[in-house]
Amino acid sequence: EPEVTQTPSHQVTQMGQEVILRCVPISNHLYFYWYRQILGQKVEFLVSFYNNEISEKSEIFDDQFSVERPDGSNFTLKIRSTKLEDSAMYFCASRGGGYTFGSGTRLTVV
Amino acid sequence: GQQVMQIPQYQHVQEGEDFTTYCNSSTTLSNIQWYKQRPGGHPVFLIQLVKSGEVKKQKRLTFQFGEAKKNSSLHITATQTTDVGTYFCAGPMNRDDKIIFGKGTRLHILP
Numbered sequence: 001e002p003e004v005t006q007t008p009s010h011q012v013t014q015m016g017q018e019v020i021l022r023c024v025p026i027s028n029h030l031y032f033y034w035y036r037q038i039l040g041q042k043v044e045f046l047v048s049f050y051n052n053e054i055s056e057k058s059e060i061f062d063d064q065f066s067v068e069r070p071d072g073s074n075f076t077l078k079i080r081s082t083k084l085e086d087s088a089m090y091f092c093a094s095r096g097g098g099y100t101f102g103s104g105t106r107l108t109v110v
Numbered sequence: 111g112q113q114v115m116q117i118p119q120y121q122h123v124q125e126g127e128d129f130t131t132y133c134n135s136s137t138t139l140s141n142i143q144w145y146k147q148r149p150g151g152h153p154v155f156l157i158q159l160v161k162s163g164e165v166k167k168q169k170r171l172t173f174q175f176g177e178a179k180k181n182s183s184l185h186i187t188a189t190q191t192t193d194v195g196t197y198f199c200a201g202p203m204n205r206d207d208k209i210i211f212g213k214g215t216r217l218h219i220l221p
């Protein structure tokens with residue numbers, strides 16, 4: 001069964017550093033998303049991406065965040081200057097019928 | 111803003127008992143989706159309901175979509191330890207471009 005793959009599985013970074021989270025969506029899907037989940041809380045929408053541009057973003061997705069699809073397969077989320085409160089699981093998803101989520105990247109900001 | 115609300119937040123049941131989680135939206139939904147997240151895992155798509163009043167079954171799981179397309183339920187018959195996890199409903203908001211998750215119902219099974 002097709003999968004969404006995410007790397008790394010765990011990233012520890014110092015506050016103020018930049019991080020790039022990587023995702024390879026399912027190849028024939030056209031819509032891509034980033035969600036995050038703070039420990040024990042609900043899954044929150046960050047951004048949706050279609051046709052090589054952001055189609056919608058949430059209030060969480062401020063100027064510190066950016067997304068790119070640098071080639072035909074990868075989809076990245078960059079956080080420019082991490083804050084402690086950015087610590088969370090970050091899930092990439094792509095949409096065919098339902099959404100397929102990757103296994104996530106656990107970001108820990110120290 | 112648009113919200114998806116889910117109750118209960120937690121549910122402890124004895125193995126073999128039934129379990130139900132309920133989902134309500136502040137607005138009419140074009141569809142509703144259900145996901146399961148095992149502890150430490152990621153959300154896994156279970157099902158999508160589209161039609162008003164629709165009922166779908168997957169083995170011991172029964173999913174319903176309300177007539178007004180604003181509420182939904184997931185019922186598990188005779189729970190097993192493999193059912194442990196958090197069950198989220200999610201509905202598309204705005205231009206159907208993104209889904210908004212409820213807070214989830216965490217199911218614990220007592221042996």
